[in-house]
Amino acid sequence: MLYSPAETDPNAIAAERQLNTQQYDSAIFSFTQLINVNPGVKELYFNRGLCYSHTSQFAQAIKNFNICIALDSNFKDARYLKALSLEKQGKNDMAILEFQQLYKADKTYDAWEKRIKTYRVSVYLSRNWYYMIAVAGLLIMLMGFAISAAAW
Numbered sequence: 057m058l059y060s061p062a063e064t065d066p067n068a069i070a071a072e073r074q075l076n077t078q079q080y081d082s083a084i085f086s087f088t089q090l091i092n093v094n095p096g097v098k099e100l101y102f103n104r105g106l107c108y109s110h111t112s113q114f115a116q117a118i119k120n121f122n123i124c125i126a127l128d129s130n131f132k133d134a135r136y137l138k139a140l141s142l143e144k145q146g147k148n149d150m151a152i153l154e155f156q157q158l159y160k161a162d163k164t165y166d167a168w169e170k171r172i173k174t175y176r177v178s179v180y181l182s183r184n185w186y187y188m189i190a191v192a193g194l195l196i197m198l199m200g201f202a203i204s205a206a207a208w
Contacts, residue, residue, distance in 0.1 A: 068090060071086035071103070075087075075103055080107040080108075083104075084108065096127065098123070098124045101120045101124045102120070102134050105120030105137060108120060109141055109144075114145045121134040121135070125138070132161060132162060135154055138154055139151045142154060
């Protein structure tokens with residue numbers, strides 16, 4: 057994802073090539089150098105965040121996606137990848153908030169709404185698992201009593 061002012065910049069071309077050939081550590085270094093020269097270009101932070109995400113450095117990825125969102129609050133791709141990075145960190149409540157922001161911005165993309173509903177169910181289950189086990193235990197006991205009563 058080259059940005060217009062630097063399409064002919066050899067450093068930008070090298071960074072893009074590194075990203076496209078999955079040389080993520082090299083690409084992180086290259087994008088960092090480009091950011092030092094062009095700190096207001098959201099695509100550079102996005103690409104560096106993408107590299108961090110691919111190397112499972114999710115906290116760093118989130119920082120970069122946050123900068124993208126600060127530079128352009130309508131940058132849906134940055135918000136989406138931020139949500140996925142939060143998800144990978146196990147921060148589902150925060151990921152839900154990002155997906156909700158995406159849904160507010162673009163209601164036509166129903167996958168975000170489905171993901172929000174899935175998270176709500178998983179959060180509910182994770183918070184109430186002990187009740188479900190207790191109910192299952194009671195049902196097993198009741199079935200045992202019913203079977204023994206029927207045998208009489």
